[in-house]
Amino acid sequence: MEFPKPTEDAVNREMLQAWHAHGELLLQHCTQCAAVTYYPRRICPSCWSSRMENRPSAGEGTVISFSVVHRGVDEAFRQLGTTVTLASVRTDDGPQLITLIVGDDRDQVAIGGRVRLARDADRERYPLPVYSLAPSGKDAS
Ligand SMILES: [Zn+2]
Numbered sequence: 001m002e003f004p005k006p007t008e009d010a011v012n013r014e015m016l017q018a019w020h021a022h023g024e025l026l027l028q029h030c031t032q033c034a035a036v037t038y039y040p041r042r043i044c045p046s047c048w049s050s051r052m053e054n055r056p057s058a059g060e061g062t063v064i065s066f067s068v069v070h071r072g073v074d075e076a077f078r079q080l081g082t083t084v085t086l087a088s089v090r091t092d093d094g095p096q097l098i099t100l101i102v103g104d105d106r107d108q109v110a111i112g113g114r115v116r117l118a119r120d121a122d123r124e125r126y127p128l129p130v131y132s133l134a135p136s137g138k139d140a141s
Pocket residue numbers: 030031032033034035044045046047048049
């Protein structure tokens with residue numbers, strides 16, 4: 001099955017390839033003002049410097065909000081017949097991102113729960129970084 005993929009360009013290529021090849025999330029660090037950002041941009045959203053450097057995320061974060069989506073917006077997802085857990089996660093590195101929570105225990109996701117980068121996820125199916133519940137995240141309520 002062919003899943004939708006993000007459009008790769010000169011700005012996001014390194015981030016997309018790091019995830020695809022190594023299960024790594026690259027965040028942009030501004031060498032001018034030290035802002036840490038995600039998603040990849042040409043210039044820093046804080047100071048407009050173009051001196052942005054990719055560095056790997058430590059991989060841990062906290063769920064800010066989530067939603068369980070029962071009806072896929074794309075045919076590829078509808079054919080799976082499964083729900084998707086969409087979440088806003090604040091990484092411990094700083095930036096917040098919209099991502100999917102994956103894993104058989106994803107129905108135990110909770111606001112404030114701890115998650116970690118799912119480095120071993122099927123990266124053909126998930127072309128952007130996804131998270132799974134961290135052991136401590138399962139106890140949050
Ligand atoms: Zn900056």
